């Protein structure tokens with residue numbers, strides 16, 4: 001009887017946990033926020049995630065994924081991801097290192113241990129936040145709740161959806177062979193044809209990976225409903241003259257742009273933006289970075305289907321709204337068509353019910369989350385914090401890319417005006433636009449900062465009109 005009562009109590013009466021913050025989501029953003037918060041405030045944080053560990057979507061990512069940009073720009077403020085070095089061999093020799101999936105997962109695990117050693121953080125894996133200050137373990141079923149004064153931090157508002165966890169957005173007939181991109185690395189027999197479905201970064205990774213494994217370009221059919229603009233990786237580097245030079249190019253192009261399309265064409269001329277097919281005007285601008293060697297590889301693929309979204313896959317056939325296309329009977333259709341980035345409405349970072357993590361400067365979500373943690377630790381009033389840090393969205397279309405840059409630039413001007421934030425962000429390698437203290441001057445850096453200063457007012461005004 002006593003035992004039954006104890007069990008009943010354990011299942012039905014949530015245990016109370018005393019904490020100042022409950023961070024929901026231990027992906028890159030939740031980790032970056034928590035790390036900066038505990039480094040600048042004496043607080044207790046409970047971190048929860050429904051996954052089995054920290055690292056978020058990287059735990060389920062396809063094994064050949066790498067960061068699309070330099071490792072230094074990703075992770076948490078206290079601890080650099082990787083050694084900060086440049087690639088010493090291969091087609092990206094000279095560009096900064098980009099961590100692999102395994103390296104990212106190991107890194108977040110090390111960061112977790114640093115947090116646990118601080119005695120300020122408790123981590124509850126395999127645990128769902130149910131709302132209403134309550135968390136339940138998926139494994140033991142136990143629940144706990146945090147008190148009214150504990151701030152809730154929504155670190156999953158922008159959590160991306162990935163093919164490993166989202167069924168394909170098209171019908172699949174019984175004998176059709178359709179697999180998520182993750183399965184490619186574990187294939188046992190080569191099909192005579194691969195059909196890659198998706199327009200984004202995952203699809204480009206899958207194509208480049210198949211080509212690197214010796215697949216004949218003619219054996220790849222690419223279902224690409226939209227063409228993407230992508231940033232030239234050589235321009236998105238932690239070297240200040242390079243990054244600020246790119247920012248100056250963007251503002252100069254915007255200042256003179258007659259339209260959004262014209263803006264992107266000017267950026268293509270400036271070597272900032274890349275597109276796969278020079279004959280097609282892209283309509284998608286999530287703008288991951290791409291290396292020019294990858295672009296050369298992607299351009300070898302000639303069998304591209306631009307017929308809108310795929311509706312159904314049968315053995316030997318793809319069906320679109322306007323008809324069907326024959327494929328090999330043994331074709332392997334590779335699902336790379338999850339939404340990836342999310343586009344919910346922007347909300348104030350500090351709201352009445354939660355702190356909702358979103359990027360602040362354009363792109364670079366880890367920097368935005370770390371900045372939010374620093375500001376939370378060092379300011380009292382929410383209205384003050386919201387004045388300093390305003391959210392910017394992830395982009396999908398050309399207009400949204402312009403809007404992201406307008407909001408991100410305005411936010412950068414606002415938070416950089418406070419000297420301590422300026423100083424903190426100059427010391428943090430997650431901030432792509434920093435000039436680190438003591439960084440040597442050079443003609444290239446002077447040129448980049450002068451051009452940025454002179455083009456910014458007109459560029460920002462025109463971007464605002466275009467957005």
Ligand SMILES: Cc1cc2nc3c(=O)[nH]c(=O)nc-3n(C[C@H](O)[C@H](O)[C@H](O)COP(=O)(O)OP(=O)(O)OC[C@H]3O[C@@H](n4cnc5c(N)ncnc54)[C@H](O)[C@@H]3O)c2cc1C
Pocket residue numbers: 024025026027028029030048049050051055056057058061065066067068069074127128129130155156158159160161162202340341364365366
């Ligand atoms: C393949 C891929 C590559 C990318 N590469 C880059 C890159 O190179 N650079 C870059 O800046 N961005 C990149 N991104 C963009 C992406 O937005 C960033 O990785 C971002 O930092 C994602 O982190 P997150 O914390 O927002 O989301 P997630 O990693 O998804 O973390 C959110 C976590 O919240 C948990 N969660 C959700 N709801 C609950 C709940 N109710 N209770 C408990 N837990 C919950 C989820 O389990 C998840 O682990 C990439 C995205 C993808 C998909």
